[in-house]
Amino acid sequence: MSELKIYNSLHRQKEVFTSLYPGHVGMYVCGPTVSGESHLGHARPYITFDVVYRYLQFLGYKVRYVRNITDAGHFEEEGREAEDKIAKRAQLEKLEPMELVQKYTNLFHWAFLRFNCLEPSIEPTATGHIVEQIEMIKTIMEKGYAYESNGSVYFDVKKYAESHDYGILSGRVLEDMLESSNRELDGQEEKINNVDFALWKNAPPEHIMRWPSPWGEGFPGWHIECSAMSSKYLGKQFDIHGGGMDLQFPHHECEIAQSEIAHGELMARYWMHNNMITINGRKMGKAYNNTIKLTELFTGNHHLLEKAYSPMTIRFFILQTHYRSTLDFSNEALQAAEKGLQRLWAAFEVLQKLSYTADAQPINEELDKQVRQWCLECEEFISDDFNTAKVLANLFELSPVINSIKGGQVKMHELSEETFQLLKKTWQNFLIDILGLQPETLATDNSKLDGVIQLLMEMRKEAKGRKDYAASDKIRNQLLAVGIQLKDEKDGSMTYSIQ
Structure with a gap:
């Protein structure tokens, strides 16, 4: 069995993984802010850490996987104003904030079940842990590393840096940050240093989501939420903390600082960060009008998409890198992934039907050795910082061998029985159990569903055109009752999302 090595962002190198408690692993991954629908960028971290979770379990570890839900708004430290994304979106959709949170939490769960992601062991919410956050802030204040100002509480970064390494994860230098942080940010006049970050914010009158605290009514800062929830369920120190590279600074850097003061030790021993997804070479974002929601991916209902793509195609596409x-996302890359996945499934289905038959003929030593090597390398590759791309490359190398056995070009006796059983075990272990791929039945079902919805939208459009508003409303309301929401766009078109 190969040693598991993880690239530790904290030390910028691969390290052999050893768990804090033998046989047990504690893993925390920053979950979604449920102020809107999940998009393609969200798919990468949760599919990545699903594979990490699966492989740790495959190795025999008992894993406590904690992934939070951020439902207490999202304080924009970098904005000019303290923006509560959830309250803002709730007002736009004419929903209560927690009604909106439930809607997008459900949609998040729905999408990632389709990706065949395992559910985490614990999924705590920020709003369910306000007490723990307040207690942690009080501890930090008692130790002299935070201060209250006008009902808000800030972490004193400069004081922390006198005896600790602020920038240990991101590599940033405090002096450079102090010189460059001269923008007019919200609450800057309340801070001792412009790099100090909020642990608690005083809620202005218009702020909907608010809680009582020793400093007045307010809401928690973004970073304190994860520190409080991870320590509650995994302890003061745990094994793995994961998330996207965009969270490395400031979120994870601030988590480290406040947790170290509150608990006296570094919160996580291994820090893992997945890289970003680009769209046709460009960063994904509202400014580029290239953010693709997951429901749009599944239905093809987006101007950048040539067709619908199944959840398994997207999962496979992500794991190929x-x-x-x-x-980098593109229609060409997704369509190539779709064909590649079909090839692997075809080979897997053939392999499942094959059974070894003994023969007096000698084995093909060269072929037998090569097949064994490709199989055994899968374990080496996944143990080398979860290199799913190399695992899939080896499965592609094995596919022609499987098809040749079926076609008769390779005789069964050319492989030893031991190698043949290793081949079957490798495909089951890696394709299904570790990479989490599954048959493409969902793709067919989804394309049929999309066709039915498109027909109903056309019928509704015709009803509105002849001013039969009763029929139009009936179609909309009955679709909504089964979890499909229609939206009339400003240009006269119609779109839908699945709740």
Whole structure:
């Protein structure tokens, strides 16, 4: 069995993984802010850490996987104003904030079940842990590393840096940050240093989501939420903390600082960060009008998409690239992934039907050795910082061998029985159990569903055109009752999302 090595962002190198408690692993991954629908960028971290979770379990570890839900708004430290994303979106959709949170939490769960992601062991919410956050802030204040100002509480970064390494994870230098942080940010006049970050914010009158605290009514800062929830369920120190590379600074850096003061030790021993997804070579974002929601991916209902793509195609596409490398999305790349996945499934289905038959003929030593090597390398590759790309490359190498056995070009006796059983075990272990791929039945079902919805939308459009508003409303309401929401766009078109 190969030693598991993980690239530790904290030390910028691969390290042999050893768990804090033998046989047990504690893993925390920053979950979604449920102020809107999940998009393609969200798919990468949760599929990446699903493979990490699966492989740790495959190795025999008992894993406590904690992935939070951020439902207490999202304080934008970098914005000019303290923006509560959830309250803002709730007002736009005419929903109560927690009604909106439930809607997008459900949609998140729905999408990632389709990706065949295992559910985490614990999924705590920020709003369910306000007490723990307040207690942690009080501890930090008692130790002299935070201060209250106008009902808000800030972490004193400069004081922390006198005896600790602020920038240990991101590599940033405090002096450079102090010189460059001269923008007019919200609450800057309340801070001792412009790099100090909020642990608690005083809620202005218009802020909907608010809780009582020793400093007045307010809401927690973004970073304190994860520190409080991870320590509650995994302890003061745990094994793995994961998330996207975009969270490395400031979120994870601030987590480290406040947790170290509150608990007296570094919160996580291994820090893992997946790289970003780009769209046709460009960063994904509202400014580029290239953010693709997961429901749009599944239905093809987006101007950048040539067709719908199944959840398994997207999962396969993501796993074809190592998680620390940039992944560029394009229709060409998705369609190539779709064909590649079909090839692997075809080979797997053939292999499942094959059974070894003994023969007096000698084995093909060269072929037998090569097949064994490709199989055994899968374990080496997944143990080398979860290199799913190399694992899939080896499965592609094995596919022609399997098809040749079926076609008769390779005789069964050319492989030893031991090698043949290793071949079957390798495909089951890696394709299904570790990489989490599954048959493409969902793709067919989804394309049929999309066709039915498109027909109903056309019928509704015709009803509105002849001013039969009763029929129009009936179609909309009955679709909504089964979890499909129609939206009339400003240009007269119609879109839908699945709740």
